[in-house]
Amino acid sequence: MTEPHKAEQPRRDGGLGRDLNARLQGIDPLGWALTLTIAVLAFLYPFYVEFLQDVPLIGDFIPGVGSMVVMLVFTVMAVGLNIVVGYAGLLDLGYVAFYAAGAYMAAWLASQQFEQWHFHLGSVGISKELSGLHLSIWIVVVLAGVFTTAVGILIGLPTLRLRGDYLAIVTLGFGEIIPQFVRNGDNVFGFDLTHGTFGISPIDSPGFGKTLSDATNELLPLSYQQSFDRARWFFWTAVVLLLITVFCSVRLRDSRLGRAWIAIREDETAAAAMGIPLMRTKTWAYAIGAFFGGVAGAFYASFKAGAFPADFYFNISVFLLCMVILGGLGSVWGVIVGGMVLGYLNVEGLATIGTKLQQDAGLNFEPSKYQFGIYGLIIVVMMLFRPTGLISERRHKREIEEGVQDESLYGTSK
Amino acid sequence: MDVFTQLTLNGLTLGSVYALIALGYSLVYGILKLLNFAHGDVFMVGSFIGFGALQALGGSTDPVLPLWLLLIVITLAAMVGCAVLGVAIERFAYRPLRNAPRIAPLISALGVSFFLAYSVQLMFGAQQRDYDAFSLDEGALFFRGFDVGNVRIPLLRIVIILSAFVLMVLLWLLVTRTRIGKAMRATSYDREAAAMMGVDIDRVIVFAFVLGSALAGAAGVMFALRAPTSATIGFIAGLKGFTAAVIGGIGSIPGAMAGGLILGFAEAYTQGYLSTRWSDLYVFVILILFMLFRPQGLLGSADIKKV
Numbered sequence: 001m002t003e004p005h006k007a008e009q010p011r012r013d014g015g016l017g018r019d020l021n022a023r024l025q026g027i028d029p030l031g032w033a034l035t036l037t038i039a040v041l042a043f044l045y046p047f048y049v050e051f052l053q054d055v056p057l058i059g060d061f062i063p064g065v066g067s068m069v070v071m072l073v074f075t076v077m078a079v080g081l082n083i084v085v086g087y088a089g090l091l092d093l094g095y096v097a098f099y100a101a102g103a104y105m106a107a108w109l110a111s112q113q114f115e116q117w118h119f120h121l122g123s124v125g126i127s128k129e130l131s132g133l134h135l136s137i138w139i140v141v142v143l144a145g146v147f148t149t150a151v152g153i154l155i156g157l158p159t160l161r162l163r164g165d166y167l168a169i170v171t172l173g174f175g176e177i178i179p180q181f182v183r184n185g186d187n188v189f190g191f192d193l194t195h196g197t198f199g200i201s202p203i204d205s206p207g208f209g210k211t212l213s214d215a216t217n218e219l220l221p222l223s224y225q226q227s228f229d230r231a232r233w234f235f236w237t238a239v240v241l242l243l244i245t246v247f248c249s250v251r252l253r254d255s256r257l258g259r260a261w262i263a264i265r266e267d268e269t270a271a272a273a274m275g276i277p278l279m280r281t282k283t284w285a286y287a288i289g290a291f292f293g294g295v296a297g298a299f300y301a302s303f304k305a306g307a308f309p310a311d312f313y314f315n316i317s318v319f320l321l322c323m324v325i326l327g328g329l330g331s332v333w334g335v336i337v338g339g340m341v342l343g344y345l346n347v348e349g350l351a352t353i354g355t356k357l358q359q360d361a362g363l364n365f366e367p368s369k370y371q372f373g374i375y376g377l378i379i380v381v382m383m384l385f386r387p388t389g390l391i392s393e394r395r396h397k398r399e400i401e402e403g404v405q406d407e408s409l410y411g412t413s414k
Numbered sequence: 415m416d417v418f419t420q421l422t423l424n425g426l427t428l429g430s431v432y433a434l435i436a437l438g439y440s441l442v443y444g445i446l447k448l449l450n451f452a453h454g455d456v457f458m459v460g461s462f463i464g465f466g467a468l469q470a471l472g473g474s475t476d477p478v479l480p481l482w483l484l485l486i487v488i489t490l491a492a493m494v495g496c497a498v499l500g501v502a503i504e505r506f507a508y509r510p511l512r513n514a515p516r517i518a519p520l521i522s523a524l525g526v527s528f529f530l531a532y533s534v535q536l537m538f539g540a541q542q543r544d545y546d547a548f549s550l551d552e553g554a555l556f557f558r559g560f561d562v563g564n565v566r567i568p569l570l571r572i573v574i575i576l577s578a579f580v581l582m583v584l585l586w587l588l589v590t591r592t593r594i595g596k597a598m599r600a601t602s603y604d605r606e607a608a609a610m611m612g613v614d615i616d617r618v619i620v621f622a623f624v625l626g627s628a629l630a631g632a633a634g635v636m637f638a639l640r641a642p643t644s645a646t647i648g649f650i651a652g653l654k655g656f657t658a659a660v661i662g663g664i665g666s667i668p669g670a671m672a673g674g675l676i677l678g679f680a681e682a683y684t685q686g687y688l689s690t691r692w693s694d695l696y697v698f699v700i701l702i703l704f705m706l707f708r709p710q711g712l713l714g715s716a717d718i719k720k721v
Contacts, residue, residue, distance in 0.1 A: 165449045173698040373532020379525030
């Protein structure tokens with residue numbers, strides 16, 4: 001595109017004017033207004049949540065700010081997974097591996113795990129004398145993303161050449177290996193890497209540091225952990241994290257790379273024939289998806305102030321997949337809705353429903369014990385009756401309804 | 415030497431069970447090119463049906479039937495139950511997605527797997543179920559047997575290995591010698607051409623699910639005779655069965671048998687000579703190595719599509 005002789009060619013679409021017009025048309029004022037309203041409402045949530053919780057009937061079902069943080073973290077991961085499964089159509093069943101890798105990056109770089117070393121860089125709210133590596137959580141979150149991206153590329157390069165169902169199994173294998181490795185990693189050739197089943201804690205908390213905190217008259221907390229509004233600050237950070245993820249996800253979808261992903265999803269052979277480098281494009285999808293998993297994992301570990309192997313098992317991958325399916329494969333808004341709904345059910349919704357059932361109906365049934373069965377059922381029902389999800393993405397819907405050239409499972413008529 | 419004999423015996427027993435599970439994956443994959451993720455959970459349901467049948471027949475302490483008949487009856491019950499379950503899964507979770515993109519039935523299969531595991535947990539609780547095979551006939555299955563060197567081969571293991579072998583031979587005869595077997599092979603080779611030649615594809619598909627699920631049911635009973643079963647064993651068992659199928663070459667029946675035995679031996683020897691700590695990890699490492707370097711498996715044909 002940048003080569004001069006190409007730029008001189010007359011453009012068939014009418015040149016820049018048409019292009020600009022198309023761009024302006026692409027901006028949907030209603031959509032922006034809606035997005036902005038939702039974002040503002042989300043930011044103000046901590047201020048009105050208590051009023052909502054006092055409302056009769058529904059009040060008990062309103063999640064607190066702390067639960068919201070977990071829901072948001074899961075939604076960030078769901079939006080990340082959507083890039084892999086929704087955009088590029090690669091079934092990744094090992095997403096939990098990236099989540100774990102991110103969390104353990106935070107555990108390594110911001111705790112006392114490596115006592116033999118002593119290094120501080122922007123750590124807040126802890127004594128500078130503390131042994132171990134202590135990087136600022138902001139740096140750690142980015143590093144975790146970079147690390148998982150690298151892991152994603154490493155796993156992706158050899159496996160993405162396999163066909164779809166094999167890819168699912170290999171990712172599933174990795175998703176199972178990494179947690180197992182973490183559980184048993186307290187003695188890697190005599191070196192305690194992961195502290196085994198006990199996990200690593202405490203992990204440092206994010207914060208704005210002394211300079212910023214003093215400058216704003218302690219409006220911005222020095223460290224979230226020591227702030228009275230701990231949950232609120234984590235909540236606001238999580239909202240920002242989700243906004244960034246959604247922004248990247250939407251922009252990526254409309255980029256050259258994103259269109260290549262969708263082309264691959266629809267028809268791999270045709271995409272390759274059009275000159276899309278399959279391996280590179282798929283690996284990017286996998287790596288970028290991994291990036292958000294790592295970021296979310298590191299942030300979540302900091303919120304929980306610990307990384308515990310019990311948090312990273314195969315079911316989480318399916319849980320995240322269920323969010324994507326429920327919301328709508330490829331549909332960013334759908335996935336956010338799916339992520340928030342299922343995240344809510346997982347964090348406290350099912351438990352609340354169970355308590356209600358017990359109190360009001362006298363039923364001794366705890367739905368939270370069977371949550372993964374419920375998610376499994378949701379997946380099957382969605383696939384059978386509404387495969388495009390609650391909020392369908394237009395293009396994906398057309399693919400499903402009109403059929404694509406992708407080889408179907410066992411249809412005898414095509 | 416005794417350790418080696420013991421481990422070989424372990425490997426053979428484990429391998430027979432894995433091979434039976436692997437056959438189910440291979441049969442379905444050969445015909446539909448579908449990874450039936452729910453297969454491991456069908457295996458789990460089989461072990462529960464066997465448990466239920468055993469209790470219905472008086473439990474292991476006071477069975478109403480003689481030992482041999484009892485084992486045959488509970489295995490048959492599990493096989494029939496699983497066959498029905500397999501057909502139901504195919505009918506309700508896979509068939510409606512026939513013309514959907516490939517990813518759809520895969521996801522649906524995953525959902526079925528979770529649904530089955532947690533439905534069983536909901537119905538029967540999360541606690542382990544023990545057949546208590548030790549009480550059968552005053553421990554005959556464990557105390558009686560043959561001696562090889564200093565190692566006693568208990569009757570139970572002989573029963574497991576022999577019955578798995580018999581089932582595999584029967585399957586082999588069915589696939590190579592009967593009409594429906596011929597139809598299965600034709601469908602696996604080229605579905606559209608088979609359909610044009612008058613093969614009823616629907617019937618072949620259902621039959622593959624019947625066979626695969628019945629074998630998984632038998633494997634479930636064999637597994638549960640030796641170790642307690644619970645609602646969540648399906649996942650890991652399914653993964654091992656799948657690995658065995660991949661090792662042998664998915665879609666190939668002799669491959670699945672060979673793969674099961676190889677995996678069983680690999681697991682037994684690594685547990686015996688290395689450590690049990692990473693034992694599940696070895697399975698995944700083997701799986702991934704095969705996926706990367708020989709995705710068609712040992713006996714499979716190289717039809718892995720690379721565009």
